[in-house]
Amino acid sequence: MRILCFLKAILDPEAPPGAIRFPGTVESGDVATVLGPFEGNALELSVQLAEGSSGSFTAVAMGDASQDVALRKALALGAERAVRVDLAPGFQDPLAVARRLQAAAQAVGGADVYVFGRQAGDWDMGVTAGLFAGLMDLPFVPLVQQAELEGGSLRLRREIAGGYEESLRTPPLVWSVTNGPGTLMRLPKVKDVMLANRKPIDVLQAADVEPTLVLAEIEQAQVTRQGRMITGEAAAQAAGLAAELRRFLVTGGGN
Amino acid sequence: MRIAVLARLADVGEAPVREAMGLMAALGGEAQSLILAPAAVAAVAALGEVRLGVHPGLEDPDPEMTYGAALRLIGDSRPDLLLLPEGQLFEMIGARLAGHFGMSAVRDVDEVRAEGGEILLRKGAYGGKANVRLRARAGVVAGLRAGAFPAADVGPQTPVVEEISSLPEGGQERRTVRDTSGDDLGRAKVIVSGGRGLGSREGYEGLRPLAGLLGASLGASRAAVDEGWASPSQQVGITGRKVAPELYLAIGISGASQHLSGMSGSRLVIAVNRDEHAPIFEAADIGVVADWYQIWPHLQKALEG
Ligand SMILES: Cc1cc2nc3c(=O)[nH]c(=O)nc-3n(C[C@H](O)[C@H](O)[C@H](O)COP(=O)(O)OP(=O)(O)OC[C@H]3O[C@@H](n4cnc5c(N)ncnc54)[C@H](O)[C@@H]3O)c2cc1C
Ligand SMILES: Nc1ncnc2c1ncn2[C@@H]1O[C@H](COP(=O)(O)O)[C@@H](O)[C@H]1O
Numbered sequence: 088m089r090i091l092c093f094l095k096a097i098l099d100p101e102a103p104p105g106a107i108r109f110p111g112t113v114e115s116g117d118v119a120t121v122l123g124p125f126e127g128n129a130l131e132l133s134v135q136l137a138e139g140s141s142g143s144f145t146a147v148a149m150g151d152a153s154q155d156v157a158l159r160k161a162l163a164l165g166a167e168r169a170v171r172v173d174l175a176p177g178f179q180d181p182l183a184v185a186r187r188l189q190a191a192a193q194a195v196g197g198a199d200v201y202v203f204g205r206q207a208g209d210w211d212m213g214v215t216a217g218l219f220a221g222l223m224d225l226p227f228v229p230l231v232q233q234a235e236l237e238g239g240s241l242r243l244r245r246e247i248a249g250g251y252e253e254s255l256r257t258p259p260l261v262w263s264v265t266n267g268p269g270t271l272m273r274l275p276k277v278k279d280v281m282l283a284n285r286k287p288i289d290v291l292q293a294a295d296v297e298p299t300l301v302l303a304e305i306e307q308a309q310v311t312r313q314g315r316m317i318t319g320e321a322a323a324q325a326a327g328l329a330a331e332l333r334r335f336l337v338t339g340g341g342n
Numbered sequence: 343m344r345i346a347v348l349a350r351l352a353d354v355g356e357a358p359v360r361e362a363m364g365l366m367a368a369l370g371g372e373a374q375s376l377i378l379a380p381a382a383v384a385a386v387a388a389l390g391e392v393r394l395g396v397h398p399g400l401e402d403p404d405p406e407m408t409y410g411a412a413l414r415l416i417g418d419s420r421p422d423l424l425l426l427p428e429g430q431l432f433e434m435i436g437a438r439l440a441g442h443f444g445m446s447a448v449r450d451v452d453e454v455r456a457e458g459g460e461i462l463l464r465k466g467a468y469g470g471k472a473n474v475r476l477r478a479r480a481g482v483v484a485g486l487r488a489g490a491f492p493a494a495d496v497g498p499q500t501p502v503v504e505e506i507s508s509l510p511e512g513g514q515e516r517r518t519v520r521d522t523s524g525d526d527l528g529r530a531k532v533i534v535s536g537g538r539g540l541g542s543r544e545g546y547e548g549l550r551p552l553a554g555l556l557g558a559s560l561g562a563s564r565a566a567v568d569e570g571w572a573s574p575s576q577q578v579g580i581t582g583r584k585v586a587p588e589l590y591l592a593i594g595i596s597g598a599s600q601h602l603s604g605m606s607g608s609r610l611v612i613a614v615n616r617d618e619h620a621p622i623f624e625a626a627d628i629g630v631v632a633d634w635y636q637i638w639p640h641l642q643k644a645l646e647g
Contacts, residue, residue, distance in 0.1 A: 307473075
């Protein structure tokens with residue numbers, strides 16, 4: 088089975104509050120760029136599927152050289168090929184992203200399964216996989232949690248509201264992958280990380296696509312509350328907390 | 343401008359559909375309401391002038407069948423702006439329809455404005471740390487955040503029913519498994535949520551007595567779900583449930599912005615975390631810097647006594 092796995096590296100989504108700021112632009116200081124967590128889930132399922140089908144997977148990331156961290160992870164976990172579609176960083180129209188990824192997919196010879204993450208934690212668009220499926224006119228399975236090979240078909244478990252659905256589907260297919268115990272990314276071996284650092288990354292030119300959606304404005308969102316602390320020894324803190332919870336239960340949430 | 347709303351009542355209920363209709367009315371232009379239904383026409387009559395695509399397969403929707411049904415219902419009348427309430431339907435087919443029609447797609451939109459023939463859409467980014475406005479220069483499919491738009495006041499009318507036949511085949515041997523553990527999070531008055539800081543499945547399970555004492559539902563951070571301590575339907579956050587209880591108790595949760603996005607509508611937030619610099623304290627009304635396992639025995643005694 089031929090698998091194409093689309094990865095994106097993003098500014099560390101767990102950077103402390105204030106480390107990334109948005110004064111009309113994105114200011115990220117020295118926040119590191121890391122493989123996005125849902126892309127890690129997509130990578131894990133690609134590895135599982137490649138192993139299970141004695142097939143292979145190719146990893147594709149689009150952006151500047153900061154994307155290489157994502158591709159190196161994929162190489163360390165067994166990707167046979169890593170491709171970077173060269174593009175300046177910054178907000179991209181997701182339709183243009185999907186069109187360029189479609190061009191890249193064709194350039195590397197296509198695949199049976201196209202694996203995406205559910206949502207990249209920079210712009211939180213969560214639409215690229217669906218757009219790609221629509222452009223390619225291929226079936227789309229959203230929020231895959233588990234995939235098992237059965238003959239030439241795949242038994243896929245996908246998240247639905249309040250549970251999951253399992254069914255058997257036949258490639259070619261496009262999926263998005265969500266998080267769960269079955270998609271937790273494995274850690275590469277140190278030796279494989281070293282080897283991956285010496286493997287080549289193929290760089291392709293991005294297809295020329297006019298964006299239809301552009302970033303007009305970006306601003307800081309406010310979430311902070313003026314909280315107070317319950318201090319003291321553990322027993323005193325517990326007593327203070329118990330008093331707050333009792334007060335809440337008695338007033339039914341009102342003040 | 344041609345605008346359409348596409349929804350499945352069984353997915354989101356009536357309110358988000360009315361909200362999408364309200365937005366259509368505010369934007370003006372040629373408007374159309376398209377509803378996908380299993381069979382029951384009655385509930386739809388309350389929604390005014392709608393076109394109803396009916397197929398029994400839409401009861402328990404398969405993505406392929408749903409996509410096929412939507413394409414039939416939309417037909418040749420591709421709108422410039424296609425609105426879907428956020429939810430399962432958008433997840434399955436929103437962006438895919440956009441790709442098919444060569445439109446872009448934006449989800450979780452909480453504001454839409456028309457400006458000089460273009461459409462401005464507002465949404466969150468960077469896990470909710472930022473808000474962005476995106477300008478659509480051509481057709482766009484938008485997923486609307488529930489509750490963000492005033493509902494349209496529409497009167498009952500008989501829908502135009504379109505029987506949809508011969509849908510594409512979906513997955514084979516389909517089996518749906520309900521997981522009731524996160525069922526009531528959306529409606530819960532009290533939520534006790536646990537994170538990676540609880541250290542183990544036993545640690546997470548140890549929240550049950552507390553939840554019992556408070557009449558609370560159990561939520562979780564993504565990390566707790568990844569560890570397999572909680573089910574995905576218990577995940578609170580930007581890619582989990584959006585909750586708004588009277589009390590949200592976060593235990594061993596760092597408070598990454600992606601988690602906060604899901605619970606910031608809570609009335610009272612109490613956080614227990616042993617790291618005084620944990621960002622959860624910035625989003626809490628009451629904070630306790632402590633090791634949960636030092637606190638809980640005392641707390642249990644105090645609450646049970
Ligand atoms: C696109 C995207 C979407 C995401 N969606 C979500 C989402 O929907 N929901 C979500 O939750 N996350 C989401 N995340 C992940 C998020 O960024 C964090 O990784 C996650 O919330 C961390 O979970 P946590 O707080 O349980 O774990 P950690 O960050 O590991 O925090 C554990 C905390 O427990 C504390 N602790 C440790 N031991 C104890 C103890 N004994 N007593 C008290 N405290 C203790 C530690 O100080 C620490 O603060 C998303 C990320 C991305 C990029
Ligand atoms: N620049 C990119 N390069 C490679 N894959 C991408 C890129 N942008 C998005 N994707 C894929 O699309 C998924 C969803 O991204 P998004 O729609 O931006 O949230 C990601 O998890 C990736 O799998």
